[in-house]
Each structure stands twice: as structure tokens, then as C-alpha cells.
Amino acid sequence: MIDTGQNWRGRAVLLLLxxxxxLWLLLTxxxxxxxxxxxxxxxRVAPREYVxxxxxxxxxxxxxxYWHVFVRTALxxxxxxxxxxxxxxPVAWTIAKIAQGRKATLxxxxxxxxxxxxxxxxxxxxxxxLRESGVLPALLVKLGIAAAPPELLYHDATILVGxxxxxxxxxxxxxxxxxxxxxxxxxxAAYDLGAGAFSVLRDIVIPHAAPGIxxxxxxxxxxxxxxxxxxxxxxxxSSQWFTEQIYNQFITRFNWEQGAAFGFLLLGLSTTIxxxxxxxxxxxxxxVMRRA
Amino acid sequence: MNSSKSGAADLEVNAVKKTFGxxxxxxxxxxxxxxxxxxxxxxxxxxxxxxxxxxxxxxxQPDSGDIxxxxxxxxxxxxxxxxxxxxxxxxxxxxxxxxAENVAFGLARRGVGxxxxxxxxxxxxxxxxxxxxxxxxxxxxxxxxxxxxAIARSLVLEPTLLLLDEPLGALxxxxxxxMKIELKQLQAAFGTTFVYIxxxxxxxxxxxxxxGVMNAGRFEQLGSxxxxxYEPTTPFVAGFVGSSNRVTGRVAALSHGIATIxxxxxxxLEARVRDSLVVGHSAIAxxxxxxxxxxxxxxxxxSTQRSHVGRVxxxxxxxxxxxxxxxxxxxxxxxxxxxxxxxxxxDLIPGELIxxxxxxxxxxxxxxxxSR
Numbered sequence: 001m002i003d004t005g006q007n008w009r010g011r012a013v014l015l016l017l018x019x020x021x022x023l024w025l026l027l028t029x030x031x032x033x034x035x036x037x038x039x040x041x042x043x044r045v046a047p048r049e050y051v052x053x054x055x056x057x058x059x060x061x062x063x064x065x066y067w068h069v070f071v072r073t074a075l076x077x078x079x080x081x082x083x084x085x086x087x088x089x090p091v092a093w094t095i096a097k098i099a100q101g102r103k104a105t106l107x108x109x110x111x112x113x114x115x116x117x118x119x120x121x122x123x124x125x126x127x128x129x130l131r132e133s134g135v136l137p138a139l140l141v142k143l144g145i146a147a148a149p150p151e152l153l154y155h156d157a158t159i160l161v162g163x164x165x166x167x168x169x170x171x172x173x174x175x176x177x178x179x180x181x182x183x184x185x186x187x188x189a190a191y192d193l194g195a196g197a198f199s200v201l202r203d204i205v206i207p208h209a210a211p212g213i214x215x216x217x218x219x220x221x222x223x224x225x226x227x228x229x230x231x232x233x234x235x236x237x238s239s240q241w242f243t244e245q246i247y248n249q250f251i252t253r254f255n256w257e258q259g260a261a262f263g264f265l266l267l268g269l270s271t272t273i274x275x276x277x278x279x280x281x282x283x284x285x286x287x288v289m290r291r292a
Numbered sequence: 293m294n295s296s297k298s299g300a301a302d303l304e305v306n307a308v309k310k311t312f313g314x315x316x317x318x319x320x321x322x323x324x325x326x327x328x329x330x331x332x333x334x335x336x337x338x339x340x341x342x343x344x345x346x347x348x349x350x351x352x353q354p355d356s357g358d359i360x361x362x363x364x365x366x367x368x369x370x371x372x373x374x375x376x377x378x379x380x381x382x383x384x385x386x387x388x389x390x391x392a393e394n395v396a397f398g399l400a401r402r403g404v405g406x407x408x409x410x411x412x413x414x415x416x417x418x419x420x421x422x423x424x425x426x427x428x429x430x431x432x433x434x435x436x437x438x439x440x441x442a443i444a445r446s447l448v449l450e451p452t453l454l455l456l457d458e459p460l461g462a463l464x465x466x467x468x469x470x471m472k473i474e475l476k477q478l479q480a481a482f483g484t485t486f487v488y489i490x491x492x493x494x495x496x497x498x499x500x501x502x503x504g505v506m507n508a509g510r511f512e513q514l515g516s517x518x519x520x521x522y523e524p525t526t527p528f529v530a531g532f533v534g535s536s537n538r539v540t541g542r543v544a545a546l547s548h549g550i551a552t553i554x555x556x557x558x559x560x561l562e563a564r565v566r567d568s569l570v571v572g573h574s575a576i577a578x579x580x581x582x583x584x585x586x587x588x589x590x591x592x593x594x595s596t597q598r599s600h601v602g603r604v605x606x607x608x609x610x611x612x613x614x615x616x617x618x619x620x621x622x623x624x625x626x627x628x629x630x631x632x633x634x635x636x637x638x639d640l641i642p643g644e645l646i647x648x649x650x651x652x653x654x655x656x657x658x659x660x661x662x663s664r
Contacts, residue, residue, distance in 0.1 A: 183382070183384065185380045185381075185382055185384040186384050186386060188351060188371075188378075188380070188384070189378070189380055189384035189385075189386070190386070190397070191370075191371050191372050192349060192371050192372070192376075192377055192378045193372075193377065193397050193398035193401060193445065193446070193449065194372045194373075194398050194401035194402060194449070195372060195397075195401050196372060196401075199401060203386075203388075203389075203397070204386065204388070207388035208387075208388060
């Protein structure tokens, strides 16, 4: 009897502690999404007259443009995630294993400092560097590499540079966390047993860091897929990013129904891609989230 | 070591030196380990033994000197190319692999085919008494089993030399005693040369054919466990190997290699001189607890030995290692005497008057402060 009483009290305290998080989820995520879901499954047949229908979703699959933009967004995001991983891994390795004490903290700070500036300002900074009358094209002309200042903005590569730059920290943090827990004596033991650098990386380091790698990749992929500012500013009108389509539907065309459906399609498709990625790499979601 | 002349030395260390900053971790050290023997390096933490072992494994480069393994100089040879394997202090088993994959790891690196290496791993696990554990995860094993996997993982590569870095340190006492015996049996069964480092003198004494007692980057003494125990050549070895009563005083008389030492309070005791002590020198004497005999009456002690008297301070019961702490009457110094195995004197009461004596041949003395 006493136990049950304490149990109830414990549960009440737990509920109170969870209340802010639950309210946050409910008010800012679940409610708006529920409303958007309602919006996405209706169709306007006449002014102020709506019927329930899946027409908005059908449009996505029947209209090749939307499909095309989505696949392109997903592919560029995947490539960007991969490049981010390749750049972040040596950085994380240096911070976690090579730099000692204060040096490691300092290196981490160097990765962090760009994020004290707002994303808009940072992206505009890239534009100042890369635009036709900008710093880098002028430098290329001065060095005699280019005859006339080239336009470095509005290429896919420019979008990639911006996306990788924005995502780097979100890859470095989980990588550092997972590499720090790797016991150095495991590396030495492998080396002692005859392994070379490649075998140590493949057989010891990557299996150990796999949850961290996966966590970083998921976070970066999702952030990149849902990024609006960077592709739009650096890619201009040719960027063809899926978030732009959503923006256009809501703001330009005032077609909320279509925009809401696109939003859900983005959510569903990106979740599917992440799920496939987890399956392919043999990772469990719970392990991965603990590292993130 | 004299046996190095036999020619089949698996490990030869010649004037190896390693300094960190101004501190010489290993200072001009030379020794050799004959084939098939169990060699221990015994020393307190910070004496440089880990640095020495890591130089043999190849993880640290010596500043000067040469290390030869199996007759071949190891200068410029990377750890993964040396005919040496190491059992790490925390064992460092690979948690991402099962037991068989751990044991087969080194074979895979040598390009041994999958079936062949799994067969070899299985046979090796069988030999260390872990048959049937191939598919287990590393964290499913007990401390002793993990130990055996770590050794199997190294021995399957048939190294010239197996290095062991205090592998028993993480085990609890009971298991440690058990694994000590098992290690010795494994070494005898495989015939591989073992180089073992430890700060535990009991491990070194029980396991080894030869022990190097290391202090401040040098070997204080190198010899068989028996010679270290009975014939220490430096005060450090006398104090570090086994337990001893330590008494400091001045040399009052000297005859036939036996010094009579007087403490400041006038307690006289005799010990064998191990260095160039002369009358008047201040000296430090070491007397083993088991060297002394007890008696309730002075007349019951051997008449040829100087008798001492004191009061029982406390009785330390520890089964076969039981001892009594005595306060010597003149100096008020604490003196430990082992209780006889017969159970005699187990009825001593604190405060009781007790006589004791020891053979001066079984006590040693050195110049005080001569320790490096």
C-alpha cells in the first residue's frame, strides 16, 4: 500500500518535470503538424469550398518537376553529408586523439566560433567572397589564372561549399564524442598484432565510431535537406531546392494545401531515407541517438 | 646475466636510454633474456619499466642504445613488423569482435585465409582452456577468461617474445593468485619467452626464472628470485623484495663480515655486511620477519645468537603469514617476527614480554643513504 502511494507521488513528480517538454512538443510541433495535415488533405473545388482529397499528394507524383527537384535535393544533400563527413573526420580525430588539453579546447572553439554569427550573415559573407565583383574572382584575375573575373556563385559546387560549411560543427561534435571514448590501447593492440593504418581505421576505429558517424550523418542530412537559406542565396534561382518549392506554394502561390502536402512528403521521404541508411549500416536508432 | 653467454638470447638490450625532458626514464640499461625463459622487470610505479617495455614493443624509440630481438636489431622497425606481441594492462580486447575474431585478428593481418585462421584460433582457444567460447562476445567473459583470450590472441602469432604489462593488476586477489599459476603453466607449455613487468614482488618471485629489479631507470639487481630474496646487493632490493624489518644505526664493530650495529638508543644487533661498510659508518640493516625465532625465556633462544627483548604490540593473524609486532625495549622500534606454522605463540597477548633472536647470516646491512 505504501509502495503504491509513493509510486503515485513519483509519477506525479515525473509528469510535472516532463510537463514543459510535453507542452513544447504539443504546442509547437504536434498541433501545427496536425493542422497542416488537415490542410494537406483537402482540395479547393470552388471559392471557400473544400473537399477531402489526396489531390495535393497526387500532384507531387504526377508532376515530374516536383519529383525531379526532390530527388536532386536528396542527392545533393547526400553528397554534401559525405563531404562533410570526410572533412570532419580528420578534424574530430585531431581534437579527440592528437591535441592535448587546452589545444583540444581551442581547436573545438575554432570550429564553434563561426556559429556565433547568424547563418544569414555567414552566407552573405560567402557571397561577398564569391560574386563576380567579389574577393576571390578578383584574386584569380590578379594571379593571372583567369582573364576576366568568373562568376563563382550560382553553381552546384557553390551550394555544396555553403552546405558543408554550415553543417561541419554538427558532424564534428558527435564524431569527437565517439572518438574520445575509443581506448588508445585498442589502437596500439591492433598495431602490435600487425595491423597497418588502414586496418586500424577499418577494423577498430570505424566500428567503434559507427554510432557517432551515423548520428552525425543523420543530423547533417536532415539539416541540409531542410535548409532554405544557403541553397537559395548561393544557388540563386537555379538552386531548385525542395524547401523552395514549399516556400513558393505557401508564399508566392498562396496554395497552402499544396505546400502542406509537400511539407509532409519531405518529412516522410527524409525519414524513409534515414531509415534505409540505418538499415544499410546495421545501426540501431537508440544507440545512434545516445551519441548525437 | 651470465646465461646470456649461452648464445640463444631472444632479447638483448644494449645501453638503452630514454629521457623525457631532463628525466631519464630508462638510463643506459643493458640485459638479455635467454630463449624460453620467464623474465620479470620488477619496480615501483614511475621506475621506467613501462617505458622500457614500450621500447621493446616499438611504441617508443630509444634515444640511444640498441634492442635486438631474436638476434635482429629493432632500430627503425615498426611495432606491427616486430616478432613481439604484447598483453596490455587493460587487455585491450576488441569489443567490436567476438572471441574467435579477436584471436584471429593478427592472423588475418598476415593474410592467413579465413577458414585457416578460424581453425587456428579455435585450436589456440582450446589450448588455453577456452574451447567453445569462439562465438562469445568479449564482455560476456569473466576476468580470467578475458586474460586467456588476450594471451591466446598474442601467442597464436607465435612471437619470439611475449610482453606482459601488469596484466593481473585489474583482477581481484583470489583470481590473481589463480592466474599467476596459470600464467606460469602457459609459459611452460608454450615455451615462448615471456617478458613481464609488475610492481608486485610476489608475482615476480613466483613466476620468473630471472628478475630485474628496476629503480629510477636502472636495474638495481638482476638475478634469480632466490638470489634477490636472500642475497640483495642494494638496500633498495632488500627493502623492495619481500618484507623486511629496517633498522638504522652506526657500525659499532666488524668481524668476519658481520657488523654489529648500534641504534641511537643503544640497541645492538648483528647483520651480514653487503658492501664496503667500516666501523663508524651509519648503516641500515634489513631483517626478514621469518629469520627471527621467538621465546618466552631468553634461555630458550639459540645460545650462539644475540638475544633481543621487547613487548608484544599486536598480533597480526593472517593464516600462514601471521606475525607479531614487537616493540624492542631499548629503542622502542617496531620489529615484526613471523609466527611459527605450528601455531606456537598464537596465544601471545599485547603487552607481554617476549624474547627474540636471529641468525646474523640471514640479515643484511648496507651503508645508509647509499640507495640511488
